Amino acid sequence: MSAPAYRVVQWSTGNVGRRSLRSIIARPELELVGVWVSSDAKAGRDAGELAGLDREIGVAATTDAQALLDLKPDCIVHTAMADDRLAEAVEDLKTFLRAGINVVSSSPVFLQFPYGTVPPELIDPVIEAAEAGGASLWVNGIDPGWANDWLPLLLSSGSERIDTIVCSEILDYSTYDNPKVLFDIMGFGREMGEGAKLPLLLQPGVLTLAWGSVIRQLAAALDVELDEVTQDFQRLPAPEPIRIGTHTVESGTAAALRFRVSGVRGGREVLVLEHVTRLHPELAPDWPQPAGQGGYRVEILGDPDYVLDLQLSSNGDHALGGVVGTAARLVSAVPAVIRARPGLLTAVDLPLTTGRGLVR
Template identity: 85%
Template structure:
């Protein structure tokens, strides 16, 4: 059976999702939505960076794409600075009877305990009204924070704590809005960006902690956040921007799940704009990695290195997109409603070995 798919946005993640959809023999790309007039009318192959045309052209006409009644929308539009608008978009898709896999808003990967019930209920109602399913992966890529730690936990005799880390050099990450506006790189250390405003870290990544807690039957007392920022010791060049000496150039944040007064679950990001910064902070395996530590009996430490044409940052984007696309058949076949990673069966790179 082939599933008819619409790709929604063609930014960093969307461009790679397009490539992944086109590569999958069980998927049929029928439409592409773009936010930019400059991209309208372009072939999906060009937008995906391929050397051939696919025969599907991009459009800004959202209603025309919904009228196609695809089996699934791959939603990768950025939502960090338009959370409520993104939620409304997802509800529109669901009411139209269209299943959705999405990279954002990240708190929807497991909103229970993070969002109030009155914020979750309208999404579930929209899904049930349309008889469709929604699954949000997050963007870490999400599987580094759910299936990987849970897989390791199955080989434990005793678990004292689990730490999931992203340790990356972001100097090659091609997303100025995220780097400078949301994460605050290049800004004064006492000027807090959106990401570091009170409660934002626990909103965005508290869902990771609560999903792990639910899967491991841990009763949490609270979810807390902590961060550190360090300045650039001299000017740094990132893309077309210069990071001035003394402005933010390294960020370490942690979101902790507290149970019985202990930090039992931790989500940590260690982000540098140059590998020599913050030498005392955790160091990556290779140029960048996702790290899972299960402390107990036995202790496990898993370092996952990733590269795409030698670039670890791009590889993270590819992994985020590909996991969404891999899940399409499972999400289409699932019960209507809001799904979490624990609702999905094992999804694989089926059909990709040539």
């Protein structure tokens, strides 16, 4: 006799939400009971259609948030974008938790491991909401997420000595279907000259807010005391116009970005998160190059030295592969998060979660 399914609501159907919706539907231990959407154009449409499947599921999307909370699901899979609405997203999460509903979320990313990254007044209300509702929250994805938490920690277990760990995303973003992230937040296509305004991502302190959680979680798991966490970046211009979807990145505007967030001890980088992002594979040839189409790399310098290259693709698109991985990791963790203690969870609080039931 099979165990009863956990009742799940999908919250948003954007790039990640469409894929987590598919992942929920695919998993035998989960029952989709509701879908929240932000637009009237999607309201009333079947979950199967919104997920891009060729069949109906029998669950219609709605803009009525309270109706979904009244269903009292076991878990909400929250994938609504929060890059430009952090405060509102945190309030949404607190509302779910106070209602006694467990949550797995792809944002706000600083909640992956906020300790030492943001002040207690931003963390404590989330924990209080979770404890008041007797519910759990886990925030994760692929980056920040399993590409730089479980992968480096797994490799570290085979080390005799560790000098430095570097976790890198090395990707061509030309097929990444999110104009707000590419052009508004990351600043591609913007002027780079003296006096030009920096995009949101490169404003002072934003990189350490977004990815400092990666460094702090690795430090905590490896028992490393850091002196500081630093950030720096480089940008390079497009040598000629580059077409990205319906946008054109003009010659001389930002087309390649490399940034580092580093955990420093004794004046030396010991834990590093690096992104190398290009809008064309021929840009910045002296920067780190991807394996294959691109993906994630973990390097451990010590004894022994390790280099792990994670290549990913969905229908031949590495950017879409990252979106699918983000969504699937969240959905895989739903049963473990439901069974976990109430409060704010991190990757090191959860057991190994697998693709159970997915082998066809």
